[in-house]
Amino acid sequence: MGKKRIIAETGAGQHGVATATVCARFGLKCIIYMGAEDIKRQSLNVFRMKLLGAEVKVVNSGTATLKDATSEAIRDWVSNVETTHYILGSVAGPHPFPKIVRDFHAVIGEETKKQCFEAFGSLPDILLACVGGGSNAMGLFHPFVKETSVRLIGVEAAGSGVDTDKHAATITKGSIGILHGSMSLLLQDDNGQVQEAHSISAGLDYPGVGPEHSHLKDIGRAEYGSVTDQEALDALRLVCELEGIIPALETSHAFAWLDKLCPTLEKDTHIVINCSGRGDKDVNTVASSLNI
Amino acid sequence: MKDNKVQITKNKSLSKVDEKFCELKNNKKLALMPFIMAGDPNIEITSEILLKLQENGADLIELGIPYSDPLADGPVIQVAASRALKSGTSPRKVIKLLESLKGRLNIPIILFSYLNPLLCFGFEKFCEIASNAGVSGLIVPDLPLEEAYKFSKIVSNHSMDLILLVAPTTPFERMKQISNHTKGFTYLVSVTGVTGERNKMENRVENLIAKLKDVNRNPIAVGFGISTPEHVNKVREWGADGVIIGSAFVKRISSSSKKDVVDYVGEFCKEMRLAADQKE
Numbered sequence: 001m002g003k004k005r006i007i008a009e010t011g012a013g014q015h016g017v018a019t020a021t022v023c024a025r026f027g028l029k030c031i032i033y034m035g036a037e038d039i040k041r042q043s044l045n046v047f048r049m050k051l052l053g054a055e056v057k058v059v060n061s062g063t064a065t066l067k068d069a070t071s072e073a074i075r076d077w078v079s080n081v082e083t084t085h086y087i088l089g090s091v092a093g094p095h096p097f098p099k100i101v102r103d104f105h106a107v108i109g110e111e112t113k114k115q116c117f118e119a120f121g122s123l124p125d126i127l128l129a130c131v132g133g134g135s136n137a138m139g140l141f142h143p144f145v146k147e148t149s150v151r152l153i154g155v156e157a158a159g160s161g162v163d164t165d166k167h168a169a170t171i172t173k174g175s176i177g178i179l180h181g182s183m184s185l186l187l188q189d190d191n192g193q194v195q196e197a198h199s200i201s202a203g204l205d206y207p208g209v210g211p212e213h214s215h216l217k218d219i220g221r222a223e224y225g226s227v228t229d230q231e232a233l234d235a236l237r238l239v240c241e242l243e244g245i246i247p248a249l250e251t252s253h254a255f256a257w258l259d260k261l262c263p264t265l266e267k268d269t270h271i272v273i274n275c276s277g278r279g280d281k282d283v284n285t286v287a288s289s290l291n292i
Numbered sequence: 293m294k295d296n297k298v299q300i301t302k303n304k305s306l307s308k309v310d311e312k313f314c315e316l317k318n319n320k321k322l323a324l325m326p327f328i329m330a331g332d333p334n335i336e337i338t339s340e341i342l343l344k345l346q347e348n349g350a351d352l353i354e355l356g357i358p359y360s361d362p363l364a365d366g367p368v369i370q371v372a373a374s375r376a377l378k379s380g381t382s383p384r385k386v387i388k389l390l391e392s393l394k395g396r397l398n399i400p401i402i403l404f405s406y407l408n409p410l411l412c413f414g415f416e417k418f419c420e421i422a423s424n425a426g427v428s429g430l431i432v433p434d435l436p437l438e439e440a441y442k443f444s445k446i447v448s449n450h451s452m453d454l455i456l457l458v459a460p461t462t463p464f465e466r467m468k469q470i471s472n473h474t475k476g477f478t479y480l481v482s483v484t485g486v487t488g489e490r491n492k493m494e495n496r497v498e499n500l501i502a503k504l505k506d507v508n509r510n511p512i513a514v515g516f517g518i519s520t521p522e523h524v525n526k527v528r529e530w531g532a533d534g535v536i537i538g539s540a541f542v543k544r545i546s547s548s549s550k551k552d553v554v555d556y557v558g559e560f561c562k563e564m565r566l567a568a569d570q571k572e
C-alpha cells in the first residue's frame with residue numbers, strides 16, 4: 001500500500017500496544033486514539049505504547065471511552081486515508097473490517113482445534129470467550145461455526161447489572177442499530193441515540209458489538225450471557241489463587257461464567273476458555289476494588 | 293457562472309429542489325445553502341434563525357437532526373449536536389418545528405441526519421411525516437451507495453429527494469454511479485475529512501467539479517470547509533451551482549448570546565449572499 005502512517009483505536013490498550021509494537025518493528029509512524037477515561041484506568045499500557053514510540057491521542061468527547069476513540073480514529077482515517085492505514089482493533093466497524101479482523105484472529109480457533117485433538121483426541125464440547133467488540137470470541141469461534149457439536153458461548157459485561165443503566169451487555173439488551181458503519185445490536189435510546197456503556201473493564205466498555213455475533217445469536221448458533229463487575233472481580237481473584245494466572249478483567253468475565261455454566265454440565269465436559277489477556281494492566285483497578 | 297448548454301425549464305415532474313436550481317440557473321445565481329443544527333441552542337431559536345436565513349438570502353437550508361455519534365463531523369458540529377440533544381431535540385420535534393413554520397418558511401428545507409435515528413423512527417414513517425411537514429430532501433452521510441438505492445425510492449415516493457455525496461477520494465466509476473443516482477443535486481465534499489472550517493480550498497475541487505460535469509447535468513453543490521467569501525468566490529468561479537456552509541454558521545450560533553444570535557447569524561448570511569452574487 002505504501003502507507004507510512006498507522007492509526008488505531010484502543011480501549012484496554014492491548015490493541016494499542018500490539019499496533020505500536022509492529023509500527024516500531026517496521027519503522028512506521030503510529031497514532032493511537034484512546035478515551036481519557038481509559039487512559040486513566042489502563043496507565044500501564046499507555047506507558048508501553050509511548051515507550052514503543054507511539055503517539056497516544058486523548059479523546060475527551062462523548063463518554064471518553066472506546067466508542068469515542070473509535071469515532072475519532074474513523075474521523076482521522078477519512079481525513080488522511082490517502083497516506084494512512086487504519087488497523088481496527090475488533091470485529092466491528094465498516095465492512096470489510098469485521099471480516100479482516102475475524103480472519104486474522106481465527107489463528108486462535110485453528111490453534112485451539114489442533115491442541116484439542118492432541119489433548120482429547122476430539123473437538124472440544126464448549127468454547128467460552130468474553131465479548132466486547134467480539135474479536136477474541138469471533139477468532140476462537142470461527143473455525144468451529146460449522147462444527148455444530150461444539151457449543152459457542154460469549155460473555156458480555158453486565159457492569160452493575162443488566163437491569164440497571166450501567167452495563168455493556170449489547171447482545172443481551174440491545175436492539176438493531178448502526179454504529180461505526182455496521183448494522184448490529186446496539187445499546188440505544190428510543191430516539192436512536194447511542195447510549196453509554198459501563199464496565200469495570202475498559203475492553204468490554206462498548207455499546208456496540210461485531211455484526212457477526214448478532215448473526216450467530218440470530219440463527220441460534222452461539223449463546224450469549226453476561227456477568228457483573230463484581231462477578232468478574234471474584235473470578236479474577238479465584239483464578240489467581242487456584243491457577244497462578246492473573247487474567248485481564250475482560251478475560252475474567254469469561255471465567256466468571258463457569259460458575260453458572262458448570263453446574264449444568266456432565267462430568268468430563270471439555271471446555272476451552274480463551275485467555276484473551278493478562279491482568280498486569282488491571283492491577284490498579286483491581287486493587288482499589290478488592291481493597292487488597 | 294459558466295453558461296449552461298441547455299436551459300432547463302419548469303416541469304411538473306421536477307422536485308422542489310430541482311425547481312429551485314432551475315430558477316437559480318436561469319438567473320445565473322449560485323445557490324446559497326446554510327447548514328444549522330436543529331435545537332442548537334434550542335428549538336425556538338432554530339425557528340427564528342430559519343426565517344432569518346430565508347429573509348437574508350438563503351436559497352435552501354440544510355437542517356441537521358442531532359445524533360450522539362456524528363462520524364462525518366468535526367468538533368464544531370459535534371458540540372452543536374450535543375447541545376441540541378441536551379435541549380431535548382428529537383426527529384419528531386424537528387418535524388413539529390417545520391410544521392409550525394408552514395406557509396412562512398418557503399425555501400426548500402433539506403434534512404441532514406445520520407441513518408440510525410431515522411431507522412429507529414422507522415424510515416418510511418419518517419419520510420411520510422417529513423414530507424407532510426414540507427421537507428424537500430434528505431442527506432444521510434453514513435448511507436453508502438450500495439444501500440442508497442432502496443432508500444432513495446422510498447424518499448422519492450414521498451416527493452422528496454435523497455441527495456448523495458461524492459468525496460475527493462471517490463473513484464471515477466463510483467462517482468458516476470453516485471452522480472446518476474442522486475436526486476436534486478450532487479453534494480461534492482470538498483475535502484478528504486470531516487466538517488469544519490478550513491483556511492484554504494483544495495485546488496483539486498476545480499477538477500472534481502469538471503469531472504462531475506462530464507458525467508451529467510446535475511447541479512453540483514460544494515460543502516465541507518467552506519467558510520469565507522473567498523471560498524464562495526472560488527466555488528462559483530470553478531463552475532459549481534451551489535455552496536453549503538455549515539461550521540461557519542454553527543460557530544457563530546455557539547459563540548453568541550441567545551439575545552443576539554439571530555441577528556448575528558443573519559448578518560453572516562447577508563455577507564455570504566453578497567459573495568455568492570459577486571460577478572466576475
Ligand SMILES: Cc1ncc(COP(=O)(O)O)c(C=O)c1O
Pocket residue numbers: 011012013014015089090091130131132133134135136137202203204248250251276277278
Ligand atoms: C484482554 C482483552 N480481552 C478482551 C477484549 C475485548 O475485545 P474483543 O471483544 O474484541 O475481543 C479486550 C479489549 O480490549 C482485551 O483487552
